[in-house]
Amino acid sequence: xxxxxVCGGCNxxxxxxxxxxxxxxxxxxxxxxxxxxxxxxIMLLGGWFIATLLGLTGLENMEYASVKAFFSQPINAALIGxxxxxxxxxxxxxxxxxxEDYVHDRKxxxxxxxxxxxxxxxxxxxxxxxxxxxxxxx
Numbered sequence: 001x002x003x004x005x006v007c008g009g010c011n012x013x014x015x016x017x018x019x020x021x022x023x024x025x026x027x028x029x030x031x032x033x034x035x036x037x038x039x040x041x042i043m044l045l046g047g048w049f050i051a052t053l054l055g056l057t058g059l060e061n062m063e064y065a066s067v068k069a070f071f072s073q074p075i076n077a078a079l080i081g082x083x084x085x086x087x088x089x090x091x092x093x094x095x096x097x098x099x100e101d102y103v104h105d106r107k108x109x110x111x112x113x114x115x116x117x118x119x120x121x122x123x124x125x126x127x128x129x130x131x132x133x134x135x136x137x138x
Contacts, residue, residue: 031093038090045083052076071134081128088124092117 053062056070070076095116103109 031097035090035093038086038093041086042083042090045079045086049080049083068134068137071131072136074135077131077135081131084127084131085124088120088127092120095120 053067053070056066071080096113099109099112099116103112
């Protein structure tokens with residue numbers, strides 16, 4: 001809460017400008033941390049994906065059969081599935097922050113957030129289904 005408070009450690013008066021409740025501050029911190037963790041996961045999984053795909057086939061020799069064989073290996077399919085879900089989730093978190101900051105009408109904000117979450121969920125689901133189908137066909 002905004003106002004004038006006494007610091008518990010040094011007994012000095014401090015001015016608090018944030019009008020967020022303690023639970024809202026805790027949620028924002030959790031959101032920030034999850035965004036950073038998902039970014040690190042994307043860097044690691046994305047780096048693995050690019051390095052593996054380039055090492056497997058090379059840019060000039062990337063043929064359909066070799067890419068299909070790559071996706072048919074369970075560990076590769078699982079890691080790529082994790083990458084796509086993590087990308088969709090990270091994107092959803094970023095869009096959520098933008099919507100919360102710039103859409104001021106409460107009803108429009110709620111609807112926009114739900115639509116964004118639905119769209120991101122559908123994209124993640126479509127990617128996972130596509131990965132599974134490619135793996136099963138090979």
